[in-house]
Amino acid sequence: MDIQTLIDPYDTLLLDLDGVVYLGRNAVPKAPEALRRAAERGVRLAYVTNNASRTPGAIAQHLSALGAPATPDDVVTSAQAAARLVAERVGPGARVLVVGGMGVRTALRAHGLRPVSTALDAPVAVVQGIAPDLSYALLSEGVLAVRQGALFVAANADATMPTGRGELPGNGAMIRVIATATGVEPIVAGKPEPPLHRESMLRTGSRRPLVVGDRLDTDIEGAANAGVDSLLVLTGVATPLDLLTAAPRHRPTYIAGDLSALHFPYPEVRRGEGGWWTCEGWNARWDGDHLVLDGRGEPLDGLRVACAVTWEAVGEGCADEDAVKAALGSSFSPRT
Template sequence: MSDALLAAYDAVLFDLDGTVYHGSRVIPGAPEAVRAAREHGTPVRFVTNNASKAPAEVVDHLTGLGLPADAGEVHTSAQAGVQVLKDRLAPGAEVLVVGTESLAAEVREAGLKPVRENAPGVQAVVQGHSPDNTWAALAEACLAIRAGALWVACNVDATLPSERGLLPGNGSMVAALRTATDAVPVVAGKPEPLLFETAARSARAERPLVVGDRLDTDIAGAVAAGIDSLVVLSGVATPKQLIEAAPAERGTYVAEDLTALTCSAEDLKIGPRPGWTVEVRDDVLAVTGDGDDLDLLRALCHTAWETGVTELGDAAKARLGLA
């Protein structure tokens, strides 16, 4: 395992939704991959933008899916959001909570006072995902934000992966408030680097690896934190998105799922790949050769990122199922 991807890093920072599980369904191979990291002696951390559950609840969910963990290994955007509040507000300040009771508990544990209705004493609004968020809750937040309250969004994920498909995420609700207030929130979770930096410090890691399925949060957050990343295609990211990715959203490696952690790091790296030749012809990425489809994707990403050409030729489209 000396050449395995996980052996090249001193911690693995896993995203959850779309990377480890889809709602109540574990992604095949995830328990084995996490177990392999632990057996190798590589610390693992679970870094999630989902602010709806407390770390202990995340641990219960992971354990039920065959991935034993402890609360100290879990880092949530709710924790990051409350840290922003704690850094900016005086102890005891009133914070209007749009989110779950676990988010309100985080606010309370930080020495602040969670409330659910706007009043003259409200100094901040913290907004996190909850399936029970209502128009009435958004209306209270709207009034507070318009009155000048600090607005902290735990994350701005537009969608949330589930076993049924993509559902509205916290970012969709944040977008509604942005429209209603003409204000812009302070974003605490990914793609801001705070969550990954905190997780890496807790593992005493100097060379961590981020593993995630979203380019605009997981991978962008890794880039912002200066951390290498593995993009897995088990959630939101698609081959087309990868090829067209902006510099701030480009991963180091790409694979189908977490089982790649025990594969050779060199085989997973985005770059020229044996068996495939990618050239720019008439502003189109033309491919020749044969081999593994993911190797083709790695080679296409490399050339697209080097040249700025992202239009695929017919052969590449057919091979990647994009025709």
């Protein structure tokens, strides 16, 4: 009998992009090869991104250039989720003010809506998504339209976005301008809120999806909200310390260094004797108010067993950083 790999139980990968498949213009190491192998096995790939700045066609072209199999139909964006959300609430041809880029405009047109750029057009809704050339003038138009009663929708609420130069301000930081100036909080379409997951399921028809991401507060929480399994890869935002101190809604089903883990058996974490848990060459237990971790071998196996012990010990709470830092620092580097 063949040994089951991590990917075997799933028919679709719902993949985040920034920090999972690429960082800026460059591919995350091993990601394109892992995705090609998954596609060859018949697993559907859906690239699900909170970034609303680019069109599905532009994203697919970028992915293809990096060696990852992708067509525009494989890309699901928060702009598409936001456009569907607006279209279900207003009539065809309705004017929608776009505080963002071409990704939002294209998604709105696909739903029969009319993108506009000024509050003078009396838009019934404002959709905000990140764009590199987002200006004060356009933010001001958004403020005026929301004050006139327009529905306020945010493509996502990510405070930051990872790039090859580091983390930059995300749409979550930018929506605070309109929200602060108007006192109106937006409806959020992107992860971890349900609209983007709904959009992904409608487009893929998946029955057994696996959500893959690098952020606990969007990708992993979104999977938890949808009741599906998740894989956290340590190639983007989240760190081992983030995992050990995670709240229940931020705890992934699986932890891996990168996407290549999809094609290997996932190491079993087992409960042992005397309060010890084991994973491959690692042992861990919770001793009073702190984590004890001992072993050698693949550092990720140490992180996996450390998370299992810590999450059981704190239950619905969150572990204190000081309670786990010593064990982390003595065993492996902050980013595995």
